Amino acid sequence: xxxxLAPVVPLKTQTRDPVEAAPPPSAGxxxxxxxxxxxxxxxxxxxxxxxxxxxQPGSPDPAPVFEDVHFGIERGQFVCVLGHSxxxxxxxxxxxxxxxxxxxxxxxxxxxxxRGPSLDRGVVFQGHALMPWLSALxxxxxxxxxxxxxxxxxxxxxxxxxxLELVHLGHALDKKPAELSGGMKQRVGIARAFSIEPKMLLxxxxxxxxxxxxxxxxxxxxxxxxxxxxxxxxxxxxxxDEAILLADRIVLMTNGPRAKIAEIVVNPLAxxxxxxxxxxxxxxxxxxxxxxxxxxxxxxxxxxxxxxDAKNPPLVHxxxxxxxx
Amino acid sequence: MTRKPWLAPLLSALFFxxxxxxxxxxxxxxxxxxxxxxxxxxEYAALMGAQAQAGGQSAMPGPGExxxxxxxxxxxxxxxxxxxxxxxxxxxxxxxxxxxxGYLLAALVAIPLGFVIGMSPLVYxxxxxxxxxxxxxxxxxxxxxxxxxxxxxxxxxxxxxxxxSLWPMLVNTAFGVASVxxxxxxxxxxxxxxxxxxxxxxxxxxxxxxILTGMRISIGIAWLVIVAAEMLVGGTGxxxxxxxEWNNLSITNIITAILLIGLVGMxxxxxxxxxxxxxxxxx
Ligand SMILES: Nc1ncnc2c1ncn2[C@@H]1O[C@H](COP(=O)(O)OP(=O)(O)O)[C@@H](O)[C@H]1O
Ligand SMILES: [Mg+2]
Numbered sequence: 001x002x003x004x005l006a007p008v009v010p011l012k013t014q015t016r017d018p019v020e021a022a023p024p025p026s027a028g029x030x031x032x033x034x035x036x037x038x039x040x041x042x043x044x045x046x047x048x049x050x051x052x053x054x055x056q057p058g059s060p061d062p063a064p065v066f067e068d069v070h071f072g073i074e075r076g077q078f079v080c081v082l083g084h085s086x087x088x089x090x091x092x093x094x095x096x097x098x099x100x101x102x103x104x105x106x107x108x109x110x111x112x113x114x115r116g117p118s119l120d121r122g123v124v125f126q127g128h129a130l131m132p133w134l135s136a137l138x139x140x141x142x143x144x145x146x147x148x149x150x151x152x153x154x155x156x157x158x159x160x161x162x163x164l165e166l167v168h169l170g171h172a173l174d175k176k177p178a179e180l181s182g183g184m185k186q187r188v189g190i191a192r193a194f195s196i197e198p199k200m201l202l203x204x205x206x207x208x209x210x211x212x213x214x215x216x217x218x219x220x221x222x223x224x225x226x227x228x229x230x231x232x233x234x235x236x237x238x239x240x241d242e243a244i245l246l247a248d249r250i251v252l253m254t255n256g257p258r259a260k261i262a263e264i265v266v267n268p269l270a271x272x273x274x275x276x277x278x279x280x281x282x283x284x285x286x287x288x289x290x291x292x293x294x295x296x297x298x299x300x301x302x303x304x305x306x307x308x309d310a311k312n313p314p315l316v317h318x319x320x321x322x323x324x325x
Numbered sequence: 326m327t328r329k330p331w332l333a334p335l336l337s338a339l340f341f342x343x344x345x346x347x348x349x350x351x352x353x354x355x356x357x358x359x360x361x362x363x364x365x366x367x368e369y370a371a372l373m374g375a376q377a378q379a380g381g382q383s384a385m386p387g388p389g390e391x392x393x394x395x396x397x398x399x400x401x402x403x404x405x406x407x408x409x410x411x412x413x414x415x416x417x418x419x420x421x422x423x424x425x426x427g428y429l430l431a432a433l434v435a436i437p438l439g440f441v442i443g444m445s446p447l448v449y450x451x452x453x454x455x456x457x458x459x460x461x462x463x464x465x466x467x468x469x470x471x472x473x474x475x476x477x478x479x480x481x482x483x484x485x486x487x488x489x490s491l492w493p494m495l496v497n498t499a500f501g502v503a504s505v506x507x508x509x510x511x512x513x514x515x516x517x518x519x520x521x522x523x524x525x526x527x528x529x530x531x532x533x534x535x536i537l538t539g540m541r542i543s544i545g546i547a548w549l550v551i552v553a554a555e556m557l558v559g560g561t562g563x564x565x566x567x568x569x570e571w572n573n574l575s576i577t578n579i580i581t582a583i584l585l586i587g588l589v590g591m592x593x594x595x596x597x598x599x600x601x602x603x604x605x606x607x608x
Contacts, residue, residue, distance in 0.1 A: 117515040122515070131527065133604075176607070178607040196516065
């Protein structure tokens with residue numbers, strides 16, 4: 001365990017075993033998870049040895065964008081990936097979605113290997129990816145109809161309306177995407193992804209292009225829906241505060257090429273987290289400083305230390321170790 | 326500009342009045358004057374022979390005569406007094422029917438084929454050399470071949486329309502389908518949408534504006550070509566009418582027909598523009 005104190009991991013690492021349960025973030029929602037997690041050998045989503053190379057003219061073996069990527073996501077967990085632009089976050093998400101193929105490694109979800117896209121995984125795309133010739137309602141209905149081909153038109157409509165109302169768009173059902181603001185478009189994208197009630201949700205920087213105020217209110221809506229549905233979420237972001245607000249686990253990626261998972265940070269702040277009071281909790285700034293420090297410095301300089309194992313990225317608890325004496 | 330919406334129509338009326346005035350002056354001026362020269366094509370004067378030399382008036386009809394002729398045609402568009410004397414309404418109806426037949430057949434072939442070409446880079450590469458060679462061929466060059474193989478002049482004219490409307494629709498459909506945004510296709514993939522549903526509910530609406538642009542170009546070309554095709558095959562149609570009136574040396578009829586050709590062409594274009602607006606989308 002001495003490796004935990006090596007300069008690459010400045011904060012004390014509590015455990016190296018992602019399978020071992022961390023203290024439950026909130027007594028209510030996760031208490032039931034504690035038992036099964038310690039006993040089960042397979043997390044809900046398991047990523048093993050993932051690597052992606054893009055062919056480059058004139059180079060038979062180009063440097064992979066990332067390699068040796070291993071991590072797991074438990075059922076009901078909200079995991080954020082934090083890393084600089086270009087490190088391969090979108091590529092990883094596309095592989096999880098089944099839209100792209102890994103050069104090596106594999107993804108196993110719920111006991112089955114991911115091969116191609118599936119209704120089991122809902123995707124919110126970086127650009128909203130709404131179809132501009134369809135109204136907000138029709139965009140969501142398109143997804144609902146795909147999920148439930150046997151439903152009547154009325155059932156499909158009611159289901160779609162329900163999810164649009166969840167993101168407070170009940171008043172804009174018949175508006176075309178061109179008539180919606182950026183935030184509203186992203187909300188439709190979220191409603192569309194949730195409406196198929198997937199086993200897992202993948203979000204690619206869904207709020208990247210939004211102003212702070214809009215982002216805040218959609219984040220709150222997202223928290224609400226995730227709490228209500230106990231959805232398992234994998235989300236990409238480059239916003240530290242967003243990761244702290246939303247994630248139970250924060251996966252830190254080093255810069256590419258050959259990006260790796262440096263560590264996985266456990267969010268000590270209890271769920272449900274409330275934006276207004278979050279920064280008053282003592283653990284908040286320790287966590288935030290840890291993440292910012294990673295982004296500005298360690299993501300660039302990261303070198304695997306002697307105790308670092310790509311197959312088991314260290315699980316870090318910044319809030320609990322407090323100031324190392 | 327927005328505060329004076331009547332300005333443009335007023336200017337149009339003014340231009341029209343100027344044009345008609347100039348036309349009137351040019352055709353009523355004495356043939357001795359050099360100013361009437363544009364109306365006095367020497368060949369035409371030779372054909373008109375005695376009349377042109379005897380009369381002080383130009384052989385070119387003035388606006389009044391053409392207006393009277395137009396009125397005559399408008400008041401009785403559908404008369405039929407044998408092969409060489411049918412109403413303008415009947416002639417234009419023949420032309421429109423041929424254009425629509427050839428055009429719709431072309432759409433029936435070009436849009437599905439364009440879909441396949443646009444979806445498959447392999448088929449695109451395989452067919453590209455043929456399209457490149459066939460596209461620049463003047464549709465009228467096909468006429469003898471069509472007459473020889475089909476042996477029916479009416480169907481040959483339709484074939485010529487078919488072949489000239491085909492290429493813009495084919496090329497535009499293929500381009501529109503090939504450039505459907507990757508993200509919409511990815512949405513369809515993550516929703517496990519069936520290929521047929523994807524084709525009709527994602528690719529078709531996404532490519533529709535591009536396809537419609539091709540259809541609009543096609544109808545314009547078809548309408549240009551039908552006049553020439555009917556001049557060649559004869560029998561019926563507005564093109565044949567123009568040619569026949571040239572043989573009859575009835576310039577008033579020719580001018581009337583020219584105006585009508587322009588008018589119908591405009592209506593066809595507006596029709597397609599209206600459809601294009603209806604299916605277009607804004608991001
Ligand atoms: N289709 C592709 N072909 C070649 N290179 C690609 C392709 N997609 C992504 N890349 C490269 O992979 C790297 C990671 O891309 P991406 O996953 O989009 O990063 P992120 O989402 O973290 O910003 C980038 O350097 C990018 O240039
Ligand atoms: Mg990205």
